[in-house]
Structure formats: C-alpha cells, structure tokens
Amino acid sequence: MIVRSDQRDALPLQDLDLFTRLTHYFDALDVHLRAGTGWFIFNASGPRATRITAFIATRLRELGTFITSYLIPWREFSLNSYMAGIELQSITEPDSLEGKAKREFDIASRVSREHMVKLVASDLLILSGLKPSHPHELEFLDETVGRRYNQRLATILISPSLPQDLSATCESIAPGSQIWDRLFSRMYERSLIAI
Numbered sequence: 043m044i045v046r047s048d049q050r051d052a053l054p055l056q057d058l059d060l061f062t063r064l065t066h067y068f069d070a071l072d073v074h075l076r077a078g079t080g081w082f083i084f085n086a087s088g089p090r091a092t093r094i095t096a097f098i099a100t101r102l103r104e105l106g107t108f109i110t111s112y113l114i115p116w117r118e119f120s121l122n123s124y125m126a127g128i129e130l131q132s133i134t135e136p137d138s139l140e141g142k143a144k145r146e147f148d149i150a151s152r153v154s155r156e157h158m159v160k161l162v163a164s165d166l167l168i169l170s171g172l173k174p175s176h177p178h179e180l181e182f183l184d185e186t187v188g189r190r191y192n193q194r195l196a197t198i199l200i201s202p203s204l205p206q207d208l209s210a211t212c213e214s215i216a217p218g219s220q221i222w223d224r225l226f227s228r229m230y231e232r233s234l235i236a237i
Contacts, residue, residue, distance in 0.1 A: 057090065057094075119169055122182070183225065
C-alpha cells in the first residue's frame, strides 16, 4: 500500500510509523515467515483497525499464492471458539445422533475442523479485533497461539485494547489462569510490537 502525500497529512504519526514498519515486514516476508516473526498491534480500533487490516490484506493480495494466510475477525474467531469449545463438547454421545441432528453435528464438526486447520497451519494468521469476553475464547486463543508458537508460524494479533487493559480483561475473565502471561510471552518473543 502506497500512502499518497495528501493521505500522509491525515494519518496520525503512529500510523505512518506502523505502515512504514509493516511495509518493511512484508517486503521481507519470506524471511519473517521462516523465523516465525509476527506482530502484536495494540490500540487499534475503529478507523485505525480498518486501515491496518486493509493494509495487511492488500499486501497479502499483492503476494498472491506465495504463502497461505488466514485473516479472521475476532467475531468469527469467537463464534468458532464457542462452537468448538461449548456446543460440540456438550454433545456427549454424537454416535447416537440420527437424521437431521446427525447431519447438523457432522457439518458443524467438519466446519470447526477446517477452521482449526486454517488457524494452526496457515503460514500467517491475522486475527483482527482481539477482544475476549468469555473463558472459552481465551482458551481457544491460548491453544491457537500455543500451537502456532510451537510450529514457529507467524501470527499477527490486532487488538483495540492497550496491553495493560487486555491483561486486566484476561485476568477478570479467567482469574489465575496465566493465559495472558503465556500469550504475551509467546507473542513478545516472536513479534514486533506496535501501540
């Protein structure tokens, strides 16, 4: 994405800096993917989040099929965490289902598996709008980032919150779980940070 001079004047200094850094990141994406280097971008809500996500999506389109990427908004991630962590788990005997219930269970299971494969196997995962509000979302996020971390796969997390606010939110949702500590530690080790 090339920022015209008239657009530069309208963008906050932090965004100009971030887009410059993101440009360098995507110009050398193959190197960053081999290293598993991603981003943790905080304080990105409203128009700022839209600009950042559009910038990333444009750069990925320019790369074509060079890499596998998965750009997912938080709402979709949250819905899938609910389906996988709550709804499908609540069915204790799926083999006893018949007819329409069996077909619906099979569809939901297949979609959840396909979604999980994209989350944990794509060369680059971009999760935009990270704003957890339920324990199952945090657990799903922890599992996803953990699996990607272990495979050295690049992850970009974009949150509307500041780090201290996201930390407090995680602690209030899952007190004593250490999910925030694990998430931040993993992302900090392998990510560029922007606030």
